[in-house]
Amino acid sequence: MIFVFCPRAVSHHNMPTQLENAMDILIKIFHHYSGKEGDKYKLNKGELKLLLTSELTDFLSCQKDPQLVDKIMKDLDTNKDNEVDFNEFVVLVAALTVACNDFFEEQLKQKEIGNK
Ligand SMILES: [Ca+2]
Ligand SMILES: [Ca+2]
Numbered sequence: 001m002i003f004v005f006c007p008r009a010v011s012h013h014n015m016p017t018q019l020e021n022a023m024d025i026l027i028k029i030f031h032h033y034s035g036k037e038g039d040k041y042k043l044n045k046g047e048l049k050l051l052l053t054s055e056l057t058d059f060l061s062c063q064k065d066p067q068l069v070d071k072i073m074k075d076l077d078t079n080k081d082n083e084v085d086f087n088e089f090v091v092l093v094a095a096l097t098v099a100c101n102d103f104f105e106e107q108l109k110q111k112e113i114g115n116k
Contacts, residue, residue, distance in 0.1 A: 026093060029055060030086050042083035045073050059096065 016024065033051040034043045043051060049069045052060055065071065076088045 027086070030089055039083060042085045043089065044083050045069065048073055048084050
């Protein structure tokens with residue numbers, strides 16, 4: 001980790017920026033689901049499934065694979081403890097965000113071509 005975390009950034013803050021807000025929401029969503037069962041700071045498979053089906057509804061609805069949650073779990077669980085911690089979870093969020101951005105850029109490029 002190259003950053004030194006500044007606790008002031010989260011404690012004395014009346015007006016978080018949009019990006020700070022997005023990070024805050026991400027953390028809160030993770031803990032909302034991770035705190036339901038077992039280890040409070042990790043998602044077991046049931047919690048992961050609930051998070052995916054509740055928060056990534058559109059993403060899941062276009063996937064037909066019934067084993068998807070198992071596959072995502074296996075893919076994310078890099079330290080092989082059968083739980084997904086926050087570090088592992090952000091990998092999924094980052095991958096999905098990159099995929100969304102690719103799509104977004106593609107749309108923009110097509111618009112540019114259309115305007116020429
Ligand atoms: Ca848990
Ligand atoms: Ca893990």
